[in-house]
Amino acid sequence: MFWLDEFGAEADNVEIAYTLTNSSWLNRIEAQFTALRYFALDGTDHASHEEQGSTIRRYITWRNRHADNVRLRQTVTRAKVA
Numbered sequence: 001m002f003w004l005d006e007f008g009a010e011a012d013n014v015e016i017a018y019t020l021t022n023s024s025w026l027n028r029i030e031a032q033f034t035a036l037r038y039f040a041l042d043g044t045d046h047a048s049h050e051e052q053g054s055t056i057r058r059y060i061t062w063r064n065r066h067a068d069n070v071r072l073r074q075t076v077t078r079a080k081v082a
Contacts, residue, residue: 034079035063035072 040059046052066072 028080031076031079035075036060038075039063039072 036056036059039062040055041052044052044055046055063072
């Protein structure tokens with residue numbers, strides 16, 4: 001594949017997995033974005049992009065330290081099933 005060779009994905013042991021446009025539930029990262037939206041963005045009205053970015057960075061730091069959090073796991077699991 002030209003694209004894989006051109007950008008070195010093959011050399012970096014990266015495999016491109018194409019999914020259907022209407023099947024985001026097949027993409028494992030989508031569940032993580034659901035949790036991000038639920039825990040960090042729902043019900044907020046940030047005054048600037050910098051403020052929103054700071055909230056997202058704080059969430060990612062929290063998420064990485066609390067990967068075994070029950071509410072986080074439940075949210076991600078529900079998103080995977082939906």
